[in-house]
Amino acid sequence: MxxxxxxxxxxxxxxxxxxxxxxxxxxxxxxxxxxxxxxxxxxxxxxxxxxxxxxxxxxxxxxxxxxxxxxxxxxxxxxxxxxxxxxxxxxxxxxxxxxxxxxxxxxxxxxxxxxxxxxxxxxxxxxxxxxxxxxxxxxxxxxxxxxxxxxxKVLSTVGDPAERFEEDALRIIRAYRFASRFKMTIPDNVREAIRKTKYKLANIAMERVFDEIKKCMSYGYSELYEMIDHMVTDGIFQIIDPKGYINAVKARNLIGGRAIRKNNNMGEFFTDLGSLVCMLWESDLRNAYQHYKMENETFKCAQWCFNHLDKFQDFGHDIVAEVDMVNNKFFNQLQELADAVTGFRVKKDLLDRTIKVAKIAAPFNHVLSEAVAECGYQGPKFGRMLTEVRRWHYLNIFSSLVIAHEYKYGTESELKANAIGYIKHIAE
Known part of the structure; x- marks a missing residue:
């Protein structure tokens, strides 16, 4: 050639x-x-x-x-x-x-x-x-x-597969990644060599294993499913992460369902590792973070997504929480996680309006804080009242967008006066 x-x-x-x-x-x-x-x-x-x-x-x-x-x-x-x-x-x-x-x-x-x-x-x-x-x-x-x-479409090793895996057991994980990515069959002699040498994975630095999973994650849901399925079927997780084995089985099924719902669309994949981490190790994120020596940002993303998953699936009932969510840098990953786990998606018009509310309200949040402070609130009471004032303000914006398709900005002094009036009203 x-x-x-x-x-x-x-x-x-x-x-x-x-x-x-x-x-x-x-x-x-x-x-x-x-x-x-x-x-x-x-x-x-x-x-x-x-x-x-x-x-x-x-x-x-x-x-x-x-x-x-x-x-x-x-x-x-x-x-x-x-x-x-x-x-x-x-x-x-x-x-x-x-x-x-x-x-x-x-x-x-x-x-x-x-x-x-x-x-x-x-x-x-x-x-x-x-x-x-x-x-x-x-x-x-x-x-x-x-x-x-x-x-x-046959993934063969150069020479004796057992020798190749004995040299570097990470090649076992790489075999799964390549087979999944390129839709290749792992032949019987290679599969048998994996079974004989997989014990050596216990001595591999876990961040190297995690890097291979990260690479496969970028290929698509069907590829990720195939890789995790190989690792579960061949007992790899029992060796590299016994505590995470049950979650790996669950994640395999969830990812597989996602791939089916997407008709194996190659363009659909996690854009951030945190949502995948949450799927694999949501019951023990701290252990996974330490075990695989994950980047701190990955752990923070996974932790935030896990903590907000239930609230996200109740989207449309708490506008303060929802504005806070859409303002978070991990919001896209939260959407992907919810879609992967349950197939839940926020209706587009509701999500678009909430994002617009967050954008409109952002420059005025300090005005609301000043209004609460001027009304004498401090400590925990300050936080609770600020939440109520934010809800009032956000709902006003949301209603204007629904009814008039726009929000007419007033001055900061007008907003503060209205906010103080609202605080006094609900405090009566």
Whole structure:
């Protein structure tokens, strides 16, 4: 197979040009990794767009020579033969051909040996679909039948699957992600190797597992369902998160139902991780946050969504709470969570008006606070009265939008006087 790289983006073209320049110095160089897989899938008509990124390069040009001929930067990978090479204002992760020794830590090889053979270099890769290369002329180098695996939709490892998973057990989770994303079958020999080696996942840093789930989350509901289903069926959660297993089973069913309701629409997916986290671990968010070493923002999103889910599903009965919700930065994620869990959605006209109320009222909230303070309220009583005044103000705006389709702004002094009058009225 030959690829016309000129039809791809600036990064792919730049990477190919860099390979050509390396060739001019008498060395081999190839585009490698996921970018090659995605380019081939686009060429075969298996995906609709060619949004290629993360273009990596493999070469037999020694690192010291790369440093001498190009502008380079360190990515802390030189011990494993990897350096960043700048070309056309893009830094390309460039790795010298190598073979790997044993993986004592379950992630990095204890030793590496540089080689002149690209074929030997590809033999250390995880899956055949990720072990191909493209040279500077667009020729695809495929020593392990990666193209056939893509065409047959079979996820095969490079060499013995048990050895690949023993080297780095995270490859088990990656297998589920790739199979889910590309609708590939996991063959019996790979599935059997997973069952034999899955115990090693107990030694994997949980944030690495979580990163794989995050990536799958971005693909769509059906893909996420497939991945979680694989992990539940093969007993992965019992190893990586025994406390979260029951929630994982529940989340699998919820996500599956969501995918069915959406007719597996690939465009429908969580836009933020917090709503997914809430689905998976809503009964013990704090444990999940610590166990998977989640980002603090993710935890805060999940916690807020979980705490407001019931109130959101009662939307239309408490305008103060609803204005506060739509003003929250996690509101979109709350909507997604409710839709995924129960299929509940706020009627569009009600939601649009509430958002408009929030926008209209925002510049005047300080006026309401001043009115309550001038009436002598302090402490807890201040908060309770402010809530009542906000409700009065928001309902006035909402009614105007319903009846007149607009809200006529008065002055701040007029609003304060009216608010004080309302406070005195309800206090009688």
């Amino acid at each position: 030959k690829i016309d790289v000129s039809q791809y983006n600036y990064e792919v073209i730049g990477g190919s040009c860099l390979c050509s320049v390396i060739n001019s110095y008498g060395y081999e160089a190839y585009l490698v990794g996921g970018c090659v897989r995605d380019i081939i899938m686009y060429t075969l008509g298996m995906v609709d767009n060619a949004n290629i990124h993360d273009v990596d390069i493999a070469t037999n040009m020694p690192i010291e020579m790369l440093k001498a001929k190009f502008k380079t930067a360190s990515n802390n990978g030189e011990v494993h033969g990897t350096i960043l090479v700048k070309w056309n204002d893009i830094y390309f992760e460039t790795t010298q051909f190598r073979t790997d020794g044993a993986y004592t830590d379950g992630r990095h090889p204890d030793s590496i040996t540089f080689t002149e053979s690209f074929k030997e270099d590809t033999a250390r890769r995880d899956f055949t679909i990720n072990a191909m290369g493209i040279d500077a002329n667009g020729n695809v180098i495929d020593y392990h039948n990666g193209i056939k695996c893509l065409e047959d």
